[in-house]
Amino acid sequence: MITYPLLLEKFKALLKSNQLKFTKQRELIVKFLYENEGHFTPEDIYMQLKQAYPTINIGIATVYRTLTLLEESKITSSISFGTQGKKYELGLKKHHDHLICTECGEIIEFYDETIEKQQQLIATQFNFQMRDHTMKIIGLCEKCQS
Amino acid sequence: MITYPLLLEKFKALLKSNQLKFTKQRELIVKFLYENEGHFTPEDIYMQLKQAYPTINIGIATVYRTLTLLEESKITSSISFGTQGKKYELGLKKHHDHLICTECGEIIEFYDETIEKQQQLIATQFNFQMRDHTMKIIGLCEKCQS
């Protein structure tokens, strides 16, 4: 995994190259995602930051705007839950897919070389230029199969 | 593919077994999905039905309610587009996955045995009881790579 100082450097470079500014709010959002393993809704992030840093003002709109910015730059990635919105995670780890438990909401990450290769093969077969791919396995996790 | 009379029969049986009623609106929605290849938003379906059957009243809420019902019964399936909602298709074909073009919005279906098998294998490895799975390959279709 990347270290936090390196991540921050990468983020600052990205901002600079787009004439964007490094603000406390943006920093806190990146820091939050770095420090917290898992997948979070914009609301999650907003609430937890408000609580953790009562002195810094932050609005939900800023969280949305920053997450969009981060996702475009591949610093975060997201999983979509239909009507229930998206959950974000730091996107700098190795690409991976997700098992999602419909009972407890747990999200398990996995990486499978065979699937990765096969996806590339399929894209090639269809003359499709793959930019991204996602796979979700939906069901019941070990604990919830009672 | 299933024939329309058979589909209808299946649908009616499903309704009966849940003490639900067979209504004109429900029939038209199933018929629409049967007759139209492709992937549609609830809004698409609502607008097209209103236009095709001006004499029958139908509300958007009914479309949503029916699609939910149909999806729960696996008669339809859906692809989620994050904030942009879901698109529905008849779900009685063989399971398949999707290539989605970000430029023109085209959706290409494919089926790959290797991927299907591998998904099952992964679920097993995690002691995960798979109920469904989806795979999306996002990128540019052949036409849009200019």
Add this chain to the structure above:
DNA sequence: CTGACTGCAAAATCTTTGCAAAGAC
């Protein structure tokens, strides 16, 4: 008849936008 279904409009979610004030560089 009875209970389910419907359309409508209002409510609920989740996300985006306009704007004036504040902040980064």
Add this chain to the structure above:
DNA sequence: GTCTTTGCAAAGATTTTGCAGTCAG
């Protein structure tokens, strides 16, 4: 100083819900 960013509240977009009338069985 200049131009971006922010928080707030309002607006949007999509989906869900409450309800009284309607309809299927």
